[in-house]
Amino acid sequence: MLAAANGFFERLRIRTKWTLIRQMRPYTFDEITAFLSWLFVGHLLWFLLGTTTFFSIVVLLVNTVLALIIKTEFLAGVIGNYLTKQTGIQVVFESAIVPRWKDGCITLSNVFVSRRPGNKKKASVRKGSSVTAAAAAAAALKAEEEEHARASHHEEPEDQNYTQFDVTFDTVNVTLSFARWMNGKGLLQDVEIKGVRGVLDRTHVVWDESIDPRSYKHVHEPGDFEIERFKIEDLLLTVYQPDGFRPFPVSIFSMELPQFRKQWLFYDLINANHMSGSYDNSLFTIHPKQTHGLSQAQELDDNEFPWKKMSRLRIDGLNIEHLNHGVEGPFSWIASGTVDISADLLVPTDDDSAFTQLFQQIVSSVEQTAPLAETPENNDTDTLIEPPVEKFVVLDLHCKLNDVKAAVPVFTSDLSYVNNALIRPIVAYINTRRTYIPINCRVIKRLSEFDGSWTIFDSGLMDDLSAETYEAFVRNVADEDVRRRRMRKVGLWSLQMIAQLLALAMAGNLA
Known part of the structure; x- marks a missing residue:
């Protein structure tokens, strides 16, 4: 049949059919269903086990195919719009989202993030440079102040009692995990940030001294990020404090966290593997x-x-x-x-491995002292249970x-x-x-x-x-x-x- 076939595609069809079913007959319905199931399960396993690779191919296809039609970074705009609507933080991408096959991550380059009054009302983000975005944020803030000045007393002004910032990220490398997202830990698995510059403005922050600061604790919600590995290099911010306090620089030369969770944010920061920087020089x-004389592992043991x-x-x-x-x-x-x-x-x-080991030692000691034929009464069982x-x-x-x-x-x-x-x-x-x-x-x-x-x-x-x-x-x-x-x-x-x-x-x- 190969000798009688005409053309490359005809011979490819014959070889494929012989490899799959070892016969030269039309495919049955069961065989077609098996092929479709195999494709579905294979892609599902690929999506679960290699989430970053899957999204990298999706990013590459979207950037190459839709860029020919729309002539812009479509995916960057969609993600930026979603983040702006959900968080109220303005996001501007200077470059497209690019997959990095060698490092197994997705790279976001030259990302500008701003949190200023009026960002929640903006429904779109655009591509541009960080300088243009910073100028636009400053102009929007000035326009917002003028609008509030002209507004009537019936309109309630927007609450500005929060930390505002304008930050530019040179490079952001992320690794995704669908399994973590299914467990309610967020889609991000590893995050690496390089080259952070910007301003942290806290001049609008006021607080009531009668309120206990513990009441401001974050309440856990499903989907809060729990990053397995978080790393920052080359961070420099200018901090503006309230009550006329002088501005001062804060920089981080290098920082690596074994985990970074939204619910335990401060605890994970002080629990860093290493962190070096400067606070007001x-x-x-x-x-x-x-x-x-002793390493830390020996001292802990x-x-x-x-x-x-x-x-x-x-x-x-x-x-x-x-x-x-x-x-x-x-x-x-x-x-x-x-x-x-x-x-x-x-x-x-x-x-709780150490506490489990302690519990096993208690159980073993009880088994050695108690006869095997005796069974403890309810009162004895209650005494063994400890808080x-x-x-x-x-x-x-x-x-x-x-x-x-x-x-x-x-x-x-x-x-x-x-x-x-x-x-x-x-x-x-x-x-x-x-x-x-x-x-x-x-x-x-x-x-x-x-x-x-x-x-x-x-x-x-x-x-x-x-x-x-x-x-x-x-x-x-x-x-x-x-x-x-x-x-x-x-x-x-x-x-x-x-x-x-x-x-x-x-x-x-x-x-």
Whole structure:
């Protein structure tokens, strides 16, 4: 039949039919159904196991086919419009979305993201440069302010009490996972960001001091992102704080997180594998703690409590105005100076493997002591059931205040946990120690308190640090008083001894 076939396609049809059914007859309905099922299941497995590859081919087809018809990056516009409508954040793509087959990811280049008043009313995004997008965002903000000025008093102005920003991403590499999306963990699996520049504007942010910051915690929703690996390189932002605080730069040279979850955002940030950068030109680092003689793995194995990681946070030469602005406690009394911070963070295990091992040890010990023929009564069973073990995060804080000056606060009604009688001794102690003041304290917090927290305030860590810092100052003042009494007693005893020696010498001379 191959010899009698005419043309390439005829021979290809014969070879394909012989390979599939080993016969030269028309396909039956069952065979056609099997072929279609095989194609469907194969594509379904490809979509589930290789989500990034599947979307890469879809992106390539959409960019090549529709670009010939519409003459624009159709997919970038569709994704940008969807993000703008769902989040109220304006997204501008300067380049098309391109798959990277070598790295197994999808690349987004030159992405401009803006969150300003009026972005929710915009229904479309366009392609363009970040400079044009920034100018458009500034013009839109000015037009929005003029519109509010002309609006009548019956129209309610848009709420601007949130953090606003204009940020440009040079490169964003993402890896997708359909299985994670089916589990309610979001579509993103790995994210790598390089080259971030922009402005973070918090000048419009106001807060009610009567409201507990813990009430601002995020409530988990299905679909919140839970990224397995998050990495940032070369980030530089200019931060504008409220109440006329001077603008200052914040940069991250390199950061890698083992996981980045929306529900545990602040906890995952302090739990980074490594992070290095600068905060207002003060260098900071987060890295695994190192000790002489033992590696961290050996130290964690020798520890009785199941710690997952021991990290060290260090920041040098931080201006004290970042700590006394909008907070309560001893730091708010310090007017000038710098602080060096070194904190050791002990993070518990995320899984329950260690606790399961502990439970197995308890069961084995019970089996060794109890006879095999006996069965425990209901009351005995109840006694074996123990409440779940609470997990804690331990923070050992070591601060060194350099060349600080303090002043007695004018209003002390908000210092509920402070004894007003100790304010003046603490301020006097700070002002007399001009070189440096060491502060050592420990903060222990439940792991559940970080659930839903995005900042140091809504997690309650700032309040705990203020309280523990006050206790450390009280201990330092008490130690200083004890040292002064000891020196006074030693000085008095020395004078008595000198007087006795002089008296004995004079008596000897007279004799």
